[in-house]
Amino acid sequence: MSELNRQRLFYTVLAFLAFGSAGKGLLEAGVEGLMFSIFASLTLGGAAVCIWERSVVRSAFALMATFLGVAGFFLILGSDFLAMAQVLIYVGGVLALLLFGVMLTKPDLNERSLPRIGAATALIGGGIAFLVSQMVGVGVKTWAMAETLEEPTTKAHDIGIAFLDPKQYVVAFELAAFLLTVALVAAVYIARRRTEDFTPEEGQV
Amino acid sequence: MGIEAYLFVSVALFALGIICIVSRRNILYVLMGIEMILNASSINFAAFNRFNGGGIDGQMFVIFIIILAAAEAAVALAIVLNVFHLFHSVKPSEADLLRE
């Protein structure tokens, strides 16, 4: 099978799975199920494409689908603020950063990724499937949580209060600020290029 | 939808993230894989927060995860650019001066 055909097959299977799960979700749990199925397909499909794709740029865009899918999950879980933050920071920030990385480096076009992906998936997938079987508990209701949910009560306002409430997260908030400062200084220090930091023989090999 | 559905998605995303880190020969994919793992735990937190009867802890954690991911991506990218500058390659396997 040629590379192109393999890729087509992969996307076909993915699309089939996505539509199938969407339909199943609609049948089983109504609109919420449909939404869930769509976002799950978006998330997992995006991740799968990201791994599968040869081109880094396309992978990065596939990752965007994943991030958006997760944002969708936040929406149906009633955390609209999270969804917004996810879209703004992840899609707008982290992904943009990754794309910069893609543009600033020279991708390796000769990468043959399929065999390794197959082997890794088989191994790790097997191991993780085992863990999941233990975790979720096959056939046993180990989690014993509510099936139907009430309307969510937490709003963005509450999150804002929690950030600044001295009995809740103000320390974590301030620490995060300091963390960002440290990260910024670290990133700037490493990324800044000055000739005197490189002696000739070290920089060029 | 029960919690198991969300768990399934998050575990799958977690696994995909690890596969991404291990299998692709480009350091940027490693970063992407790490983002996937973090997103998987974000899903968990959000879902558990909802299913455990509301509250705010899970949501707060998600926000901090997002902050962490941004900070880490910044530092990681700086390091990656530095490595690329020195080794002229984005393959992690090319940088193997330190071994044994």
Place this chain on the structure above:
Amino acid sequence: MPDPESLNPLTIAQWKWLLAVPLIPLAGYVIQIFFGKHLPRKGDWLMTGGMFVVMCITVTMFFVAYGHTSVGVDGHAGSAFFAESVRPGPEGQTFSWDWLYMSRAKDAGLSLPTGLMYDGLGAAMLAVVGIVSFFVHLFSIGYMQGDRRYHIFFANISLFTFAMLGLVLSDNLLFLFIFWELMGLMSYLLIGHFAQDPTSHRIKQAAAACKKAFMTTRVGDTCLLFGMAMLYFLIPEQYNEYVAQGLIEGDTIAGSFRFTDLWSNASAIVEANHGDYPLWLTVAGLFVFGGTVGKSAQVPLHIWLPDAMEGPTPVSAMIHAATMVAAGVFLLGRTFPLMSPEALAVIAAVGAVTALFAATIGCTVYDIKGVLAYSTISQLGFMVASIGCGALGLVAGLFHMVTHAFFKACLFLSAGSVIHGCHHEQDMRKMGGLRKKMPITFACMLICTLAIAGMPLFSGFYSKDRIIAAAFGGMSLKFNGGNFAASVFLPVAACLTTFYMFRLIFMTFFGAPRDHHVDEHAHESPKNMTISLMSLAALGMLGGYVWFLHPLDLMGNHGTWFTRMVDWRTMYPGVDLTETNLKGMVGGLAHRHGTAADDLEHFYHGFNPHYTALIVSIGVLLIGVFVAAQMYLRRKWNPAKVTETLGEAYVWVENKYYVDEVVDASVIKGSKALANGQRWFDENVVDGVVLSVGRIGKGLGFLCAWIDKHIVDGIVNLVGNLTQAFGSAVRLFQTGRIQQYVSFAVAGGILVAAFHLLS
């Protein structure tokens, strides 16, 4: 047994000041050894300043302790001063720490608590060490000027002082021993100070001397270690046996090194044993005394001390006055209740022999420091003999240790000043007439000579008079070899002391200059040296009895400051010396006046040996001065003729009774001969046997060799190879590729999870 209220009269703050006493020189040492070279003036001011602080603390604390004592009526004991930091005080205050314990609970497992002990003896000794050390430091600034290892010298002498201060403050035998050993090490370094200096012309002598000092005292240290072990293990064994038999009431005990425990436990054993010391306790006591023999240079282990003169003169002053040799006597003071009458007799005999023996040698030596060295040995013999004479002599001997520290330090420093002034000339035959060139040194030396000779109103008189009185008293109480030797030898030794000391004075300071070269250069020493001399001379004069205490009691019948602080009836809380130690001493008298102590008191008052002693000591003083003056000042008697008259005896004395040679011929040659004999035995007998056995075993050997080669080696190699191979295998995983690492980690994590889930 004193009431517990009085056991810890000091406050925590005062304990902390006491703890600072040894720590200041220690801190100084650390600073000096690392940074001394770079400090201005190479750090001498730092060490001397530190010692000044130490002196201030010790003297202040001494007066605190003195304030807690009161004098008794008619020579009976007043209230004593005794403080031990580990014991809880009135407010439950403690100041102690556990040196070593292993498990979470302090009581379980091995636990060696330690603390400070500060009693009358300790207070006096600590003050003496502080004062003498400070003045020696001060003196050294001038004396050691220009030495190549100036900063190292100050560091070492500071640590030396630290060891002695720690030894005095220790409340248990183990720590005393640790500091004891540390002092041995430091004496080695200090005596060998010039051995490290490539420009010195006495490298070899210094190296040999320090080695000799270290090795000789090591013999005594080994004895002490044996004694400690015996005390630690045998006392509880015997005690618990008596408890089981009902002879002692109370609980069983565990081994302990603490002095208070040792005293009370040993005396309880003796009491339960009807006032008799068990034989093992005598042996243990003699082993402990072995430590004293080594450290305090008693016959036959005295040989290291004269050689120790190779060290710089300030070191000699330290060793001879306040630190090293005093430690041995101090140890006797601390362990006195453990000494049986039999052991005391041996101690008295050894001390008396040493006193006379060294005094005779001192008359023949021409090296100015050599005379002082033998005089030290002799005086130590006085102290030890006195302690051997029993309870009254105990205080006298310890008193002599204190007064001797002052005047001997001054004498050594004066000698150092003379040597310094004469450009490192030590031979008295080349000196003479220095009186006018070095007036201060002369005055100080004369004062201290009078003190050591026992001139009334000088410090030495008070202690030496008491020693001779104790010897006479002990002799008339109960006849034994030790008492006899003490009462006969000590007055003679005292006479000789006067003779050789005045011989030194006359030869050095009087008469005409003998060596033109030396005389030309002779000059008085700089101020910091003479200040030390004068201060110590003042103490040597007044230290025995401070007049302002009882202005009219010149004889000290109401007790001197020392007898007020240290009294044999009260210095060992928990021990009734009268019923344990004294019973054996006065055994023959069968308690005519009630207890043994009453006997003793009565006897002393009836006999009053003090006046005898007074007459004797003044008599010997006059004789000694007269003879010395006739021979060396007025030159009526020619020393050469005297020598000739003495004939063979003089040769013996001049050669130090050939002890060194005897040791060389017996111990060293003997060891060699033994080794040769063993070699002969080895070569001729053992080898023959081995050869024949060997031939029989040869065949067997081949078999063994085959097994060894093919099986044992195989296994050993296999193990080695496996280790190496496994090491390589571990390295195999370290491929340097980060993604493989991640894979391994994930795989390993899954395995771990599986293990955890399935286990």
Place this chain on the structure above:
Amino acid sequence: MLLLNDVHTTGISLLAPELILVATSLLVLAMDLIWKERNSSRLGWISIAGLGLAAFVLLLAFQKEPDHAFGIVRVDRFGNFFKLFTCAALAVVMFFVMQDRRERKHRIGEYYFLLLGAGVGIFFMVGTNNLLLLVLGLELLSLASYALAGFHKGEKRSAEAAMKYIVFGGLSAGVMVYGISLLYGLTGTLDLAVMASATGEDLPRSLATAITQSPGAVAVAMVLILGGFSYKISVAPFHFWAPDVYEGAPTPVTTFLAVASKAAGFGALLRFIAVLFMNPDAAEAVQDYGLQMGSLIALLAAVTMTIGNLAALRQESVKRMLAYSSVAHAGYILVGVTAMNTEGFEAAMFYLVAYYLMNLGAFGFLLYFAGETGEETYESLNGMGRKSPVIGVSMVVFLVSLTGLPPMVGFLGKWKLIQAIQGVNDGQYLWLAMCLVLNSVVSLYYYVRVAKHLFLKEPGERSLKPAPALTGLLVVLAVLNLFFMLYANPIVEWTNASFDLVSSAE
């Protein structure tokens, strides 16, 4: 709400050490921008002064009762112990930075800033029962460490070390956060003490219920979280990064990673386990589960120390040997954790102090010789002990201590570990004690090799420049190694007093 009410003032006073570190770091950053200098130690001394001030405040607070600040920070003696430890370690690391000539050509201000930032991370990491704050502190420490590992940005090895570190670190952080999310799902809270409380009121479920109802999920969560900690303390199978990163990073940073960062990881791990599983009031299921964790940790400990020692056997670079040896030492310390009782944890803390004393010395030695010779191989040390006897002898002291032979404090550390482990569960872990002893024997081989090269090989031509300050530090450390063997009680009492997690858990 933002007025300075009581909550703020007491909270701020409780957080004084952290605030001092933050302020110092920002001051250093600002002064660096103003001074713009390279060959100066001024910034280093400012940093050390800040650390000293923080340590002073910590010492003042040592006797205080445990308290909460701002709801999620916990101020107790356990945290205090690790914070003081961090201050001491950071101060020495900064001293190393000042001593290392090779660091001079780089902009040095960021160095101190990042070290102080990492210190702030450690402070929060060891000082909280809240998993969110724990993760934040850990990430702060990690981010600073990544940059520090790659601080020599013009050098390939340094850059490679940073890359490996961030890949492994990012993965581990993700894994740990995932585990925490599961734990959060199981119990509904992020606070360890609340999670472990026996009644579990106000919670969907307590830990005890979770363990009985969904043991598989708890196990997976625990393994994932343990994985995150294991990475930080370089325990097998998450140790792979350690040798490479330790070798590639600048030596002061390696020292920081091997001592301060590792101790911080242990601090967080000990608190995590102690608060969750060692509360005497905890339900039986929880305590049983703790013992089960103990057997897992025992396995990890054995594997870790064996791998570390065997790999160290065949190294040619002293730095890499020390890296593997530090992996092995992590295994030793885990032995104390295995015991799952107070004594074991205290032994582990005691060993950390001993580890501080001996490892800082060994790295200081390496810093000196690598700075002089430019190499880090055994061969480059040939005969150097004779040329620089003070440093050589100090190194021998550290090596003896690292091997765990008397009379050095390392012996006491191992002794306490074995003592803590031997009685657990009727000698269930005797095999582990044996393993520890055998490993110590193996380690003797490669430690002695350093001494052999130092003293028994013929010296080369090279002469050594004296470094009095560094020499002084090494001698002090060597003396402390000896001193704390002879008089260990200050440390024993400090560690015993510091472990207040179990008795005072509300």
